[in-house]
Amino acid sequence: MQPYRRPQRLQGPVGRLVAFCRGRVQLAVLLLFLPSSALGQCQAPSWFSFASRLNRTDASVFPIGTSLLYECRPGYFSRQFSIICQENSDWTSAENICKRKQCQTPSELINGKVEVLTDLRFGATINYVCNPGYRLIGSSSATCIASDKTVIWDNEPPLCQIIPCESPPAIVNGDIFASSEDFNYGIVVTYRCKTDERGKKLFNLVGEPSLRCTSHDGEVGVWSGPPPQCIDVKKCTPPHLENAFVAPENRSLFSLGDIVKIECQPGFMMEGNSSSVQCSKLNRWEPELPTCFKVKPCGAFLDQLPNGRVLFPLNLQLGAKVSFVCNEGFQLKGKSASHCILSGRESIWNSGVPVCEKVKCVLLQSEIQKELKEKDYYYRSNVTLECQDGYTLEGNSQSMCQSNASWGPPLGKCVPSSNSGLITGIVFGMIFAILFTVALFWLIQKYKKRSNNPARNSLTQEAS
Template identity: 35%
Template structure:
């Protein structure tokens, strides 16, 4: 006891603070707690991934006690069978026991007609998944992913396997002032196409087909795009003041008609030189204009260059001497600030050491 008290006394002869004593006591108590399992006279309850204890588990077991295991739900005994019991030995450890169970298997689903099944981890054991895909031209009806799950006392897939149905399309949309090929059919196969055409116009202007003229059956009752329209699309005769049409001459301008303009000498073009008659009977983009004068330069202004040195010159009110003085001032102020901060830190450290001593 005297030795313990001496260890808690400082070299000066005065006891250390109560905090140090409590710290020493806490460390000693923690060490004892950690050592308790070593001096325990019992086995703890062993655990396995595929097996569980038969009956209720106890916190600990005495030397010589035996425990027996059974397979967890979703697992079955390994063949040939392995031992499923173990004994608490005199040294308070369990006799070696291996995992004696393995996962149960769900039925092999097999590939669906016109499709295939892909098993995750290439297994159809408990806990795995089966992914179904259909061949091109077919679509899936049912669940795409099945799970091998516990079902009562065994395992089974969580749903019936899907089927692969052939892709077909019903008749496409009828349009006004037009028609499509093969219109006598009611059902169209996958990848089968129809082509729309416009009827002859009974008026002075012809019909234009606006949209995709060819539609393809790409999915179950799904065509590659919406049906087009057959309507009169006519743009006004394009005129540009001080400009000349260089291509696209015609009496009437219908859908997708193109013209190209250029400006007369002494005028510059504003806008696009090539325009197209759009679906709403307007020119796209809008008609350009010709403005008097040459095309302005798009180059940015250059920096003045000194004729003597070949380097960019400074403004008249700013000289290199002014820049040098300013740069030196910034460097000096930065160094002074760094020294001040360092000195303050050293002073705080010194005073803290003095208080501790």
């Protein structure tokens, strides 16, 4: 490996020329990364919405002391001004130099008003609003714009025209009365049913007797409701109930005494005295019509069941049931379900969560049993039963507490030990003793009889 050798520096005019070129390159690179402020320059000024530059140039940087000439745009009072590049590389401010011209004050709007949002100067906007009952014909706003050397509003003031209604609908067997032949906004018309020549009432007016010309959108006039009807005094119009079905349906009139049945739509409940009403005089239904109010579903059932689970229905509408189930080895104490019921007009759950208690098997302690090791036996607990001396266990001696609080297999019972063999022996012994005693007594008596008979004894002696 050859040792590193430092390159020799060129001597003479050639060396000085190389060193000079190297310095110029480094300087150019350094100037490239320096900010303009370090070089004593200003960047090209930003665009002004209120003035235009008179100096036409594409330069992007300007040296300190440069002055640029501007002129205020149309819509502003005519004026020329300059901005100068300062030593800190910022331009002098041009704010508030150009003043906006003001448009003419708008005239009052008959049957309306003019809303000035900010001011009346160049660029400002005003709104036109009509009074209630009038509709606006024309533009609803105007903006102050430049026009030649002045400023004007870009739209003419509108008109506020009163909103008209069409002629009120006529009714059969009735007449219309109005204070004017022009049916404009606010006018009221009144309906009356016809009478006979003597003024006797022939019809009942059913509905609102008066209608008013109004508007929903501020443009088109409409009457405040449907016209009333003149109904025969012996007839009734169908009862009108919201959210309800009426049977029979599709009938326009009912006679006195006719009965109508009312049923609420799904999701609604009836509140009232009766679901059946009868047509009475003066177009009245008796008893008073019921109402159908919307039934809200019960709220979410948020309670939890420790050592168990809550079974939810598909929906929480009226009549829904939430069921409670305990885990294995636990038994329910309380209601097994909660139902969504109606309380007044509110839907509520009729019960809260029950309690899941450990399954406990009962085992009665007896004097004829030996003392048990445990006092309480729960699910899957084992027990061994032992009897006291003199007693015998009949059945199973071991069992386990089951989930239904029973023992499986069933436990046996302690019964007195069996003495049937002894008793039988005693009985037979006594019988044998009695028979033996009777036989012995008979032999003794027989012997005594022989001893007391002399004839028999002499014969015996002679024979001997």
